[in-house]
Amino acid sequence: MQSATRKDKSRWRRYLANERAEAAVYRELAARREGEERAILLALAEAEGRHAAHWIELLGDEAKGLPEADLRTRVLGGLARRFGSIFVLALAQRAEARSPYADDPDATPAMAADERIHGEVVRSLAARGRRRLSGTFRAAVFGANDGLVSNLALVLGIGATGVATEVVLFSGIAGLLAGALSMGAGEYVSVRSQRELLEASTPDPAAHDALPDLDLEANELALVYRARGMSEDDAIARAERTLARVHATGSSHGVLTTATGSVTATDDDDEAIGTGLSAALSSFCFFASGAIIPVLPYLFGLTGFVAVAVAVVLVSIALIITGAVVGVLSGASPLKRAMRQLAIGLGAALVTYVLGLAFGTTIG
Template sequence: MSVETPTSGEISRWKRHFADERAVAGVLRRLSDSTGEKRDAEVLRELADAEERHAEHWAGLLDAATPSEPSRKLKFRLLDWLAGTAASDVVLILLQRSEARSAYVNEPAAPAQLAADEAVHVEVLRALAARGRERLSGNFRAGVFGANDGLVSNLALVAGMSATGVSGPVVLAAGTAGLLAGAMSMGAGEYISVRSARELLEASAPGEEVARRYGDLDMDVNELALVFRARGESPETAQAEANRIVAGSRDEGEGPGLEDVTPEADYRAVGSPWGAALSSFCFFSSGALVPILPYLLGAGPGLGLMLAIVLVGLSLMTTGAVVGLLSGASLLSRGLRQLMIGYGAAGVTYLLGLAFGASGVA
């Protein structure tokens, strides 16, 4: 089967490849226009140019120098819209996932260079998306896992209490107490965790005293190079860095110094203590509210528990999908993992509730 006489199936595939390449290029250009990072904008524009070149390959096979603009898939329309909003980091993550599933692996009409280019594009997007994941992983991470903890812990509590045979109002009271106690505990714990992490980073940051003394150091003989050697640099590199700092301080009054090696990215990844505590408190509360919603609406222990299981199951699938999105893993597998863990915990407490109820403890 030759390329000169393509079948209808081949033409259909080539049109799809052409449309996808043009659509991805459009999303990348939209991202480059909306990003505030000049370096990222340049990378995105060059990546879009590469996707356009790939589209030209399929246009050539279709024997049309300028084929009519194809209709975009719904997912690309959504990505294009999101690219112009504050969700650009999410778009990069989704593009990375999409490009990783290259259709060129089993495409006879795709040259090896084309497939290799796509593999490189995945790595470029991975690098860009890594910074997006870094920005999302602080307070957002605390929120997602706070909601998941609220869902699992309060479903387990509601299941255990329902199994003992107590009335609906009692289950509601227990679930409400679990919501409040858990939210306070999560908020306080997240604050302590993030605050401690930042204090550890601050203990490793350069002190301010040395920065005020740069100009007094001897250009030829000083101990500033020892700081860089202690950080793992070679003697030659350490001396060069020390000379740069001293010379910069004398020439410009206040040149770059040891603060250049401060792990600012680590601070961003850790997040804000109060922000993490507040988001954890709110998201835990929102998650813990789901299992008691049926009881708030007047449902009895039996019906209330069944409705809680369904609602929590849907919520766990959602939080699991979000985790999969951030990690670049399968959304379905992460959702099912969350679901099994949540239902497993609820199942154990339900059996314990049956045991306590049968023994008359309730």
């Protein structure tokens, strides 16, 4: 393209470098996957290669000595090589959503459309991973965040009353143990109850044995399908077909479980909820790991304002990290989630600190 300016060519070279780096990210991820996920990731890498070919065609002989890919893409590549985890897919989802091709006159409409669809493909792949870890991860994040906020609030509130440092330390340790045990027990009960609710919605296996003896004229099976949300006509038609097959084959195994409109517990439900024991252990451990942080300055002998300041700084860093992790995994802005987590956590601690000051003044 003879009319291309130096600025145009610089932009094309940057695009080319990014496309090649993104293709490498998808290949790195594919190397750690199997089956359908591997095939999908390799197809994404191939698509990025087609985009790279477009910029090579525009650049001609100048498609050499390319600049480095942008920082975000390089970070993705490094993470993919070392971990190949759900975090990389979540970051790739955000990267695809920020493609500049829709507003670039030198990118074809097909390329812009590809990038938009790539975002949905990566979103779906990331969703699989999110679903697999959502139960335990939810308990872990909530446990750590609750430990950080509740024990910081407790330590600051007690410390602000002017009591001895030993009292603040023991209060923090007591808060850690009490909170961790409460979180673990509560999470176990919650998950077990949710599983029991799902199991209660699963068709009774013994009901299958009654199907061969149902009256074809009355066809009570239609009522089951209607109760599960099917219209009356659809339910009757489905029940007639089902009973005809049962009488023809003599087998009724799985008929109610696989019926259209059934409400059953599935493997996906199990993955999303997690197990009661794993959720309880995660809640206990992560609450404790969060709750120990505000206590650390007192464990190392710090006192007074210095201990308070160090505790606030340490908890702030931890809140920013947990907020950013949640943001990455949810496909949202890590910075916004981190700042939200920080504001909520410090806000709660500030309230108890002010109350502690007021209470200490009253006693004095």
